[in-house]
Amino acid sequence: MKPLLLQVKVQLVNQLKSLKKSVARLTNINKFYGEGSVKVKALDELNLEVYQGDYLAVMGASGSGKSTAMNILGCLDRPTNGTYELNGTAVEKLDDDLLADIRNKELGFVFQQFHLLQEVSALENVMLPMIYACVPSLEREKRAEEALKRVGLGNRMTNLPNQLSGGQQQRVAIARAIINKPSLLLADEPTGALDSKTTEDVLNLFDQLHSQGITIVLVTHEDNVAQRAKKIARFRDGKVIEITHN
Numbered sequence: 001m002k003p004l005l006l007q008v009k010v011q012l013v014n015q016l017k018s019l020k021k022s023v024a025r026l027t028n029i030n031k032f033y034g035e036g037s038v039k040v041k042a043l044d045e046l047n048l049e050v051y052q053g054d055y056l057a058v059m060g061a062s063g064s065g066k067s068t069a070m071n072i073l074g075c076l077d078r079p080t081n082g083t084y085e086l087n088g089t090a091v092e093k094l095d096d097d098l099l100a101d102i103r104n105k106e107l108g109f110v111f112q113q114f115h116l117l118q119e120v121s122a123l124e125n126v127m128l129p130m131i132y133a134c135v136p137s138l139e140r141e142k143r144a145e146e147a148l149k150r151v152g153l154g155n156r157m158t159n160l161p162n163q164l165s166g167g168q169q170q171r172v173a174i175a176r177a178i179i180n181k182p183s184l185l186l187a188d189e190p191t192g193a194l195d196s197k198t199t200e201d202v203l204n205l206f207d208q209l210h211s212q213g214i215t216i217v218l219v220t221h222e223d224n225v226a227q228r229a230k231k232i233a234r235f236r237d238g239k240v241i242e243i244t245h246n
């Protein structure tokens with residue numbers, strides 16, 4: 001390749017990089033739990049950026065701060081100090097009400113243990129975030145039905161969570177997490193409680209959501225799960241020590 005062409009290529013690559021839209025940017029985040037002799041530093045000057053369209057797996061030893069970072073990304077917890085910009089807004093400065101609003105509109109969360117409301121149906125579980133987002137009731141039902149069909153549960157909508165398998169419950173939780181079209185889907189060990197067949201179903205669903213443009217950050221201890229993501233961030237002692245591309 002001629003040097004001039006090479007130069008143009010480098011310029012183009014740099015321009016493309018600068019076009020990547022940042023969804024979440026954690027800068028110099030510290031998080032302490034407890035006080036005095038029981039004080040724990042869970043995050044230590046953590047820096048992590050998530051771009052639109054990313055599918056990022058987070059790995060690292062138990063206690064390395066993965067869930068703490070996810071809870072901060074999900075606005076379920078606040079950093080002790082440092083900055084968190086979500087779509088350009090410095091969220092650590094917002095009061096609790098505004099934070100709850102952002103959590104509802106911008107973020108979807110999936111947990112290892114599903115965390116569904118046990119006393120209401122799959123459909124009502126998926127409708128719940130839309131109540132907080134003030135979506136009219138007819139539209140709530142229509143969108144929840146569509147979301148459940150999208151995750152392959154069109155024939156299980158009226159079942160209570162305990163009438164569903166683990167994988168089906170996790171798919172309800174995923175439908176609930178994406179119902180308000182969040183800019184970021186966060187999943188903390190979403191396949192940790194599932195067998196290998198069901199894990200595969202859930203991972204196929206994440207692939208599908210990613211190809212539809214949803215930005216995903218997923219914590220896992222399993223290599224085969226992490227390999228499905230596009231990038232892997234490795235945590236150690238409360239910081240990211242390495243980012244690799246799959």
Ligand SMILES: Nc1ncnc2c1ncn2[C@@H]1O[C@H](COP(=O)(O)OP(=O)(O)OP(=O)(O)O)[C@@H](O)[C@H]1O
Binds near residue numbers: 041062063065069
């Ligand atoms: N609510 C809490 N109170 C006190 N310490 C906490 C709390 N939550 C987490 N920690 C501590 O913070 C550190 C990081 O915990 P975190 O849950 O983020 O780890 P993790 O990487 O998600 O681990 P695992 O892989 O086991 O889920 C650990 O030392 C943990 O004991």
Ligand SMILES: [Mg+2]
Binds near residue numbers: 066068
């Ligand atoms: Mg954890």
